[in-house]
Amino acid sequence: MESTVTGRKNGDQPPVVQYDGVVKRFGSLTVLNGVSARVNKGEVVCLIGPSGSGKSTLLRCTNALEIADGGRVVFEGQPLPKTEAELRHVRRRMGMVFQNFELFPHMTALENVAVGPITILGADPAEARAKAQALLEKVGLGAKGGNHPSALSGGQQQRVAIARALAMDPDVMLFDEPTSALDPETIGEVLNVMKRLAEEGMTMVVVTHEMSFARRVANWILVFDEGRVIEEGPPAQIFDAPTHARTQSFLSHLGWNG
Amino acid sequence: MDFDFSPILDNWRFLVQGLLITIELSVATIVAATLVGIALGLGRVYGPGWLRVPLTFYVDSMRAIPVLVVLVWTFFAFPLVTGVTLPPFWAALAALTLHISAFVSEILRAGLNSIRPGQVRAARALGMSGAQIVRKILFPQAVVRMLPAYGSLLSVTIKDTAIASVIAVPELMRQSETIAAQNYAPIEVFTTAMLAYFLILFPVTRAVEAFYRRVAHLGRS
Ligand SMILES: Nc1ncnc2c1ncn2[C@@H]1O[C@H](COP(=O)(O)OP(=O)(O)OP(=O)(O)O)[C@@H](O)[C@H]1O
Numbered sequence: 001m002e003s004t005v006t007g008r009k010n011g012d013q014p015p016v017v018q019y020d021g022v023v024k025r026f027g028s029l030t031v032l033n034g035v036s037a038r039v040n041k042g043e044v045v046c047l048i049g050p051s052g053s054g055k056s057t058l059l060r061c062t063n064a065l066e067i068a069d070g071g072r073v074v075f076e077g078q079p080l081p082k083t084e085a086e087l088r089h090v091r092r093r094m095g096m097v098f099q100n101f102e103l104f105p106h107m108t109a110l111e112n113v114a115v116g117p118i119t120i121l122g123a124d125p126a127e128a129r130a131k132a133q134a135l136l137e138k139v140g141l142g143a144k145g146g147n148h149p150s151a152l153s154g155g156q157q158q159r160v161a162i163a164r165a166l167a168m169d170p171d172v173m174l175f176d177e178p179t180s181a182l183d184p185e186t187i188g189e190v191l192n193v194m195k196r197l198a199e200e201g202m203t204m205v206v207v208t209h210e211m212s213f214a215r216r217v218a219n220w221i222l223v224f225d226e227g228r229v230i231e232e233g234p235p236a237q238i239f240d241a242p243t244h245a246r247t248q249s250f251l252s253h254l255g256w257n258g
Numbered sequence: 259m260d261f262d263f264s265p266i267l268d269n270w271r272f273l274v275q276g277l278l279i280t281i282e283l284s285v286a287t288i289v290a291a292t293l294v295g296i297a298l299g300l301g302r303v304y305g306p307g308w309l310r311v312p313l314t315f316y317v318d319s320m321r322a323i324p325v326l327v328v329l330v331w332t333f334f335a336f337p338l339v340t341g342v343t344l345p346p347f348w349a350a351l352a353a354l355t356l357h358i359s360a361f362v363s364e365i366l367r368a369g370l371n372s373i374r375p376g377q378v379r380a381a382r383a384l385g386m387s388g389a390q391i392v393r394k395i396l397f398p399q400a401v402v403r404m405l406p407a408y409g410s411l412l413s414v415t416i417k418d419t420a421i422a423s424v425i426a427v428p429e430l431m432r433q434s435e436t437i438a439a440q441n442y443a444p445i446e447v448f449t450t451a452m453l454a455y456f457l458i459l460f461p462v463t464r465a466v467e468a469f470y471r472r473v474a475h476l477g478r479s
């Protein structure tokens with residue numbers, strides 16, 4: 001099916017991430033009920049859908065923060081490995097950004113960005129800090145490296161969190177509602193950073209309720225409902241001509257009117 | 259009623275010796291109990307299952323037994339069981355460490371468990387190992403969070419050293435008792451002892467509080 005999807009960015013190349021019938025249960029609750037989808041190189045794939053439909057869970061199955069109970073997740077041609085030690089190596093190549101930022105409060109912004117390369121990759125501390133500084137500049141926070149998270153606004157914290165993920169040179173970035181915890185004034189600064197990242201060709205999977213971002217930046221939209229992808233397609237199709245009744249009602253519920 | 263403080267002035271060296279031993283015993287206990295307590299706490303939260311049960315039993319027992327009983331047992335019963343007699347100071351240090359370390363481990367455990375799971379998730383997502391997560395992410399935050407409770411425990415520890423007087427450790431309380439008995443001046447001597455304890459404890463408690471206020475944000479995720 002995936003090769004017949006036409007007009008998809010880099011659809012002729014092997015996908016970066018592929019989900020094959022992914023199933024995830026928590027006890028008796030089936031949260032993912034056979035999700036199949038792909039994420040191509042350089043694509044921005046947005047996951048939208050109602051609360052509790054399994055979007056965060058799919059993201060966490062991608063970097064094995066949760067282990068799928070059925071089906072498989074394939075990353076760069078390899079199914080996710082089984083052992084924790086091997087999984088750690090895979091996670092290093094995927095960046096993740098959380099709704100609540102989850103910066104480490106006891107470290108400065110610069111230390112937050114440098115800690116991954118130093119602790120995990122054994123990078124030279126001086127080099128890692130120089131690179132961290134460059135990344136902070138890239139997200140517009142070159143002057144804030146010495147601040148602790150408590151001395152940063154939500155939007156600034158989230159930009160540091162993006163820089164922290166980028167410091168590992170990931171092949172794909174996973175965003176879980178990166179702007180949902182932000183004041184409306186600071187949402188834009190985070191979305192701008194993400195948009196720039198997309199323009200540089202970063203492969204991104206984004207769970208979001210920011211429909212205008214999805215509309216403008218995404219190459220592909222996956223609509224979730226009750227643990228399934230009920231509809232997928234380019235933004236123009238999903239937003240202007242949704243075929244599934246649940247998609248229509250979800251979008252109108254959000255006040256989206258084309 | 260007349261107060262006569264001359265016994266204190268006459269014996270000030272003797273009392274200061276006691277004060278120094280109180281401080282020595284306090285510092286030694288705090289260092290030892292902190293190290294043992296950290297090991298206990300980490301073992302209880304992250305250790306293998308077979309280790310958690312005995313550690314939990316140990317901590318619960320220490321919290322249930324009066325420290326005086328632990329002290330007297332360490333000094334009088336321990337030598338009978340093991341054949342090893344401890345000098346009073348060492349017996350007091352051992353007993354206080356056994357007791358206080360249980361509380362340190364409880365405070366650390368509460369601190370570790372209070373850190374929200376998102377922090378672990380973020381560290382795992384970066385690719386950190388379990389040991390790296392504890393060392394770099396959880397432990398430092400837990401230390402900050404445990405400061406207020408740890409500060410109270412410090413004062414409890416310093417106060418508890420007074421019970422070492424029952425096994426004749428020549429610390430402040432013991433020396434005070436000696437002077438008070440020799441001179442029939444309990445009010446003067448024990449008032450002085452009270453003041454001395456207060457003068458040690460008050461700055462310690464205040465210093466920990468002030469330090470916590472400065473660093474609290476480092477533990478707030
Ligand atoms: N660790 C867990 N244990 C038990 N149930 C869980 C767990 N994680 C998620 N769930 C449940 O799985 C379902 C899907 O959760 P998920 O967070 O993936 O939804 P979502 O689409 O991201 O929703 P939202 O938009 O609210 O973030 C929910 O019903 C949630 O309560």
Ligand SMILES: [Mg+2]
Nearest residue numbers: 055056057177
């Ligand atoms: Mg979610």
